[in-house]
Amino acid sequence: MASIYSPDVTARYRGTGVALVTPFTQDGEIDFSALHTLIDHVINGGVEYVVSMGTTGEAATLSEAERFSIMDATLSHVNQRVPVVGGFGGNDTRAIISSIKAYRAHRAGNAFVDAILIASPYYNKPSQEGIYQHYMAIDKEVDVPVILYNVPGRTSSNMEAATTIRIARDAQHVIAVKEASGNFGQCMHIIQDAPEGFMVLSGDDGFTLPFISMGMQGVISVVANAFPKEFSDMVRLSLDDKYPGARLLHYKLLEFTDLIFKEGSPSGVKVALKHLHICGDTVRLPLWNVSDGLEKKIIESCDEISE
Numbered sequence: 001m002a003s004i005y006s007p008d009v010t011a012r013y014r015g016t017g018v019a020l021v022t023p024f025t026q027d028g029e030i031d032f033s034a035l036h037t038l039i040d041h042v043i044n045g046g047v048e049y050v051v052s053m054g055t056t057g058e059a060a061t062l063s064e065a066e067r068f069s070i071m072d073a074t075l076s077h078v079n080q081r082v083p084v085v086g087g088f089g090g091n092d093t094r095a096i097i098s099s100i101k102a103y104r105a106h107r108a109g110n111a112f113v114d115a116i117l118i119a120s121p122y123y124n125k126p127s128q129e130g131i132y133q134h135y136m137a138i139d140k141e142v143d144v145p146v147i148l149y150n151v152p153g154r155t156s157s158n159m160e161a162a163t164t165i166r167i168a169r170d171a172q173h174v175i176a177v178k179e180a181s182g183n184f185g186q187c188m189h190i191i192q193d194a195p196e197g198f199m200v201l202s203g204d205d206g207f208t209l210p211f212i213s214m215g216m217q218g219v220i221s222v223v224a225n226a227f228p229k230e231f232s233d234m235v236r237l238s239l240d241d242k243y244p245g246a247r248l249l250h251y252k253l254l255e256f257t258d259l260i261f262k263e264g265s266p267s268g269v270k271v272a273l274k275h276l277h278i279c280g281d282t283v284r285l286p287l288w289n290v291s292d293g294l295e296k297k298i299i300e301s302c303d304e305i306s307e
Contacts, residue, residue: 003168003175003197005145010110010175010197013047013115013147014217015192015239016232017201018224020057021266022070023279030066034279036077036293038225041278043081048218051117053160053199055154056222061284064099068106075111085147085220086113091121093134094101097141115145117220122155127258128163139171146218151203161189168198178203178220184210191215205231207258209250212238222265223257226272227305256301263290271298278304 003010020042023034042050053059062070071086078084086103091095096118104112110208118138120131135148148167152158158257164177179187180203189216202208202219212218212235224231234249245246260268267290270281275298281289290298 002172002195003145004172005175005197007197009145010199013049013085013145013176013199013201016044016046016218016224016228016235017050017051017085017220018047018228019222020023020074021270021273021279022053022057022059022062022227023273024282024284025279027283028282028284030070031279032073035070035073035106035201036218038273038278039074039077042224042228043078045224047082047221047231048231049083049085049114050074051085051087051220052113054117054149054220055087055089055119055151056225057087058266058284058287059087059089061287064102069101070295071103071113072125075113079299080111084174084181085115085117086116087119089117089119089122089149091124093121094266095139097138100142110278112144115147115151115175117147118148120155120157120159125157125272128160131159132163132166135167136171139167139173140189142173143233145175146171146173147201148176148201149176149180151180153180153182154290158183158186161186161193164190165193165195169195175199175202176217179211179216180204182207184214187200187211187216188214198243206254207234209238209243209246213243222260222269223253225266225269226260226276226278226302227253227256230305253304256298256305259294259298259301263294264288268298271295274303275299275302 117218
């Protein structure tokens with residue numbers, strides 16, 4: 001088997017996707033008005049697509065009804081301006097399949113998400129065979145493109161290059177991997193051995209430029225919530241082999257990128273979004289706001305980029 005999708009379909013996810021934060025009011029409820037403002041901000045900034053309900057969207061602290069309502073609001077407000085990718089992570093394969101089917105039924109008669117992002121299972125620490133079978137079970141039950149997501153810093157379980165390539169070759173709906181291991185050797189092996197048409201996307205904002213130089217085809221970014229134009233311009237320049245211009249933007253954003261992840265994500269980027277008058281900085285427990293000292297540094301870096 002191999003992906004059933006044409007290059008025209010997979011090309012929609014080349015470039016910059018932004019993992020949208022979930023704006024909350026000060027009392028921790030979903031702020032849909034601010035979500036609309038954020039969506040307009042990133043689309044007007046030039047990103048190629050948006051990702052709803054990824055890790056950055058604090059999906060782990062939201063009920064299924066809340067997650068569905070956020071994806072509904074995102075699909076409605078995006079209004080087909082760019083593709084929308086929906087996050088359906090978890091560590092129970094059957095529960096993920098059930099959730100995808102439930103959202104498909106919930107959207108009956110309305111547009112579904114254009115693709116699905118599924119993180120490798122966390123906490124269970126499955127074997128490589130378990131990871132492979134997890135994705136293959138999901139592949140049999142979906143009817144939209146699937147983007148794998150390897151983020152061992154959060155899952156405590158690395159999806160090895162050979163497993164990623166095996167899934168890419170055997171699955172019908174898998175079109176890409178968001179690779180956030182930070183392991184350059186592993187990333188190069190995936191790029192080198194990937195079947196034709198399979199895309200490798202960066203899951204590390206700070207490594208995106210060098211990863212693209214190695215052969216990756218884009219990124220799913222946190223930084224682009226705050227600075228979509230600068231980040232997506234950097235990615236497009238890199239993809240066009242215009243590295244002198246890309247490097248200028250990469251280094252312009254580098255300190256900010258480091259700072260927003262220092263005390264947890266999305267707490268850091270929400271400081272910038274509040275400063276930019278896009279949404280508040282409220283996060284849900286067990287996440288917490290950044291320290292006063294780090295907040296000051298993020299704001300200073302934000303102002304330097306905005307000059």
